[in-house]
Amino acid sequence: MELNHELIRSLLLFVESNDSLLGVSDDQLRDFVKKQNVSYEQLTYVIRRLEEKDLINAYIQTGSNIVVDMSINSLTFDGHAYLDNIRDPEVWKKTKSVTSKLASVSMDIAVKVASNVVIKMLGLD
Structure with a gap:
């Protein structure tokens, strides 16, 4: 899957704009996907890559080879930078x-x- 830099920027801006100390919930991410006109799978891929680069702290729960719940707790210091x-x-x-x-x-x-x-x-x- 291709890494979508436009989606990365939009997602980082979205996470930063969230005022909850609990982060961005799965429901909020699903709404984000609709507004960005991308698939949940594309978003999941980007979130995994951003977590690998230590730009975000995320939680992804899988079951039966599918993502069943996902959230982003916060941006990291490098993510903010x-x-x-x-x-x-x-x-x-x-x-x-x-x-x-x-x-x-x-x-x-x-x-x-x-x-x-x-x-x-x-x-x-």
Whole structure:
């Protein structure tokens, strides 16, 4: 399955906007999926990858080879740092412009490109 960077950004913004200390529930994630017009499986894939990169703290319960419950407890410090770099729509637009020159880029590269875009926009390069 392809890693959807647009979905990653939307999900991180969604998790951050949640005011509950309990995090984002499965029901909220199912509503998010409908609004984003993606499948629950695509979202599950993204959540697993974000947890592997230590950008979120998530809970995924499976049974009979399907996800039966999923929630996101919080963003991690690194998750907040990445989101801070891509939050601004202009930064995100420039990041996508740079990364679109290739067929695909890794999450590590996307993080570095976003950081470099911010540095250039601040005139610190």
